[in-house]
Amino acid sequence: MNIMTPAVAKKTKTTVGGKRRVPRAGRPSSPLITREAAAEAALRLIDAKGLDALSLQAVAKELGVSAPSLYHHFRDKEELLAEVARRLLFEVGHEQEEWSTDWETRMVELSCATRRVALRHPNAAPLSLRFFPRRLMLPAYEAGLRDCPYPLATQMIVHEVIEKFTYGSSLFAAAAEAHHIPAMPEVDAAHFPRLAEALELAPSDEDIFKEGLQVLLAGLRARYGSR
Incomplete structure (x- = not known):
């Protein structure tokens, strides 16, 4: 699946009260991005705009996906920030x-x-x-x-x-x-x-x-x- 294309919910034949029910868009069934890619995108945004500007929506936009795609990897913004901290530690380890x-x-x-x-x-x-x-x-x-x-x-x-x-x-x-x-x-x-x-x-x-x-x-x- 192209990571630039958000998942689209498909219609089903399930009916409720005689009407066809369409599932609500939500968390995609499979990851569109990797945890590492999300952390790198978050770090780029923090570098450019500061910590206060960071949100899951902003990271999703940077990656070209919808915000629910990030919930495959992160419960919330705090968990994403923790991954950015690990990304910084990884960078130290590869400094030479x-x-x-x-x-x-x-x-x-x-x-x-x-x-x-x-x-x-x-x-x-x-x-x-x-x-x-x-x-x-x-x-x-x-x-x-x-x-x-x-x-x-x-x-x-x-x-x-x-x-x-x-x-x-x-x-x-x-x-x-x-x-x-x-x-x-x-x-x-x-x-x-x-x-x-x-x-x-x-x-x-x-x-x-x-x-x-x-x-x-x-x-x-x-x-x-x-x-």
């Missing part, structure tokens, strides 16, 4: 072809990939926090902890600290990008000479993020050593 085998280097790579994806989709970035798919992440958590060089009793502390730093920084930057607001307003050097000079000498936001990660990792090494 290979990841370092060194645990610490890989943590930096993953954190930087997370930030890049958040800034690529600033309107959708809050979904990563609202619908963070932890159950989907369990295999990755298990593999990451096996490689973690710290004592087992400290590994969840290490994991949580890195994750919170990464998402906190990334979502803060994405929010500024989404609302077209600079992270730091213009500073009058006459009133704030020290701050103005520090800003002049500061590296890029991405370099600050990377350096922050290095400081964090150095602190973890100093505090917990290795197993």
